[in-house]
Amino acid sequence: MSINLRGKDPVIIAGAGPIGCTFALYLAREGIPVLMLESEPELPEDLRASTWHPPTLDMLDRLEITEELISTGLIVPNYQYRDRRTGEYADFKLADLGDATKHPYRLQTEQFRLTRIICRILEGMDNAEVRFSNQVTNVSQDADSVTVTVETPDGSEDIRGSLVFGGDGANSAIRRKASIEFEGFTYPEKFLVATTSHPLEDHFPGLAWVNYIADPDEWCVLLRCNNLWRVLFPTPPEYTNEQLLSDDYIQTRLHFLADKDGDFEVQHRTLYNVHQRVAKNYRIGRILLGGDSAHVNNPLGGMGMNGGIHDAVNLCEKLMIIDRGEADDDILDLYDRQRRIICKDFVQSQSIANKKAIEAKDPEAHKKQQAKYMEAAADPKLALPFLRRTSMIDSVRDSYEIQ
Numbered sequence: 157m158s159i160n161l162r163g164k165d166p167v168i169i170a171g172a173g174p175i176g177c178t179f180a181l182y183l184a185r186e187g188i189p190v191l192m193l194e195s196e197p198e199l200p201e202d203l204r205a206s207t208w209h210p211p212t213l214d215m216l217d218r219l220e221i222t223e224e225l226i227s228t229g230l231i232v233p234n235y236q237y238r239d240r241r242t243g244e245y246a247d248f249k250l251a252d253l254g255d256a257t258k259h260p261y262r263l264q265t266e267q268f269r270l271t272r273i274i275c276r277i278l279e280g281m282d283n284a285e286v287r288f289s290n291q292v293t294n295v296s297q298d299a300d301s302v303t304v305t306v307e308t309p310d311g312s313e314d315i316r317g318s319l320v321f322g323g324d325g326a327n328s329a330i331r332r333k334a335s336i337e338f339e340g341f342t343y344p345e346k347f348l349v350a351t352t353s354h355p356l357e358d359h360f361p362g363l364a365w366v367n368y369i370a371d372p373d374e375w376c377v378l379l380r381c382n383n384l385w386r387v388l389f390p391t392p393p394e395y396t397n398e399q400l401l402s403d404d405y406i407q408t409r410l411h412f413l414a415d416k417d418g419d420f421e422v423q424h425r426t427l428y429n430v431h432q433r434v435a436k437n438y439r440i441g442r443i444l445l446g447g448d449s450a451h452v453n454n455p456l457g458g459m460g461m462n463g464g465i466h467d468a469v470n471l472c473e474k475l476m477i478i479d480r481g482e483a484d485d486d487i488l489d490l491y492d493r494q495r496r497i498i499c500k501d502f503v504q505s506q507s508i509a510n511k512k513a514i515e516a517k518d519p520e521a522h523k524k525q526q527a528k529y530m531e532a533a534a535d536p537k538l539a540l541p542f543l544r545r546t547s548m549i550d551s552v553r554d555s556y557e558i559q
């Protein structure tokens with residue numbers, strides 16, 4: 157199959173989420189014509205991802221947007237694993253990663269900050285177009301092109317492209333229309349995220365801006381995002397959405413975490429289904445998947461969006477190799493192998509393990525896990541490999557070693 161990225165048909169991107177946007181900007185900066193189709197009338201103000209790992213910041217730096225992204229958020233030099241009952245905590249210092257990255261810290265900022273930055277840049281480029289209220293509903297391909305069907309306010313339209321990238325999230329129309337299975341499972345419980353301006357740091361001595369707080373009865377994750385705390389809790393599967401989103405329920409959960417007089421001011425509350433799924437293929441001919449369309453995982457460790465950005469960059473690098481005439485389209489199967497295998501072997505297994513560790517009910521298992529974190533944090537020989545793994549530095553390196 158011959159792929160001409162500079163012909164009359166653009167590269168089509170379904171979805172202007174963080175992964176579609178990264179993919180679009182990378183190719184647009186290389187002079188490739190791109191057309192991004194977003195179903196919403198404007199960029200969604202999505203509050204899901206907030207944690208950006210060092211290799212992701214390094215990659216976005218190649219697109220010259222890391223500095224601006226950092227200016228929207230909070231640099232987090234350390235993160236902690238806490239035992240809610242004893243107050244003990246393991247403190248991991250990301251400065252130890254100084255030799256492995258230009259950005260030895262986590263950035264805390266909402267995922268929509270990236271999409272806004274990128275769409276603004278794309279708007280100023282002659283070879284890039286972003287269309288809103290364009291919902292992709294179908295895709296087909298022949299030997300020379302793909303055809304993407306979109307529903308727009310003016311009716312239905314078929315658009316030809318040199319290839320299509322499904323950046324259209326977990327319910328991807330591209331993935332479904334290409335009949336690609338999404339193998340895995342969905343957890344019975346939902347995760348609740350509540351955002352509060354209350355200074356939770358007053359309740360926990362030495363609180364870092366990112367915390368995984370284990371407790372046999374009620375674990376949670378605390379993430380600082382700009383001047384707010386986001387608290388992520390698991391919820392009982394037998395409760396209705398209405399009950400879980402009620403003031404009563406949220407106030408009770410927050411008071412259990414940090415008791416205080418009166419109600420917490422709660423700015424946002426959202427419930428999320430939690431899945432562990434990986435697409436059976438990331439590539440079929442001219443149809444490519446990346447980000448949540450290709451894989452979803454629980455958010456413990458902050459690896460969904462980060463891993464998706466690593467997909468987008470890996471794929472763009474290979475497309476540019478094809479563009480330079482240095483490889484044929486078989487190299488896209490290498491993208492599929494590298495990113496799908498690393499997702500299964502690392503992101504899926506690590507996120508499942510993170511959830512098991514934080515929710516351990518057996519007091520002995522719980523104590524042992526906390527002791528392991530404390531030992532690793534206290535010993536530089538153990539801390540460095542731990543930080544390299546949890547910051548996704550190793551998974552990026554390992555993915556490129558897959559043949």
Ligand SMILES: Cc1cc2nc3c(=O)[nH]c(=O)nc-3n(C[C@H](O)[C@H](O)[C@H](O)COP(=O)(O)OP(=O)(O)OC[C@H]3O[C@@H](n4cnc5c(N)ncnc54)[C@H](O)[C@@H]3O)c2cc1C
Binds near residue numbers: 173
């Ligand atoms: C509570 C929570 C916290 C999280 N925290 C983190 C974190 O800290 N770090 C991390 O790395 N990950 C995190 N994640 C995961 C992260 O949010 C996702 O991995 C990320 O949003 C995936 O980006 P995406 O661009 O692939 O998909 P999405 O962000 O879902 O974007 C898809 C885009 O496509 C559009 N779209 C959908 N269907 C169509 C269609 N048919 N046609 C056109 N457009 C369409 C949508 O409107 C959307 O704009 C978290 C997830 C949750 C639930």
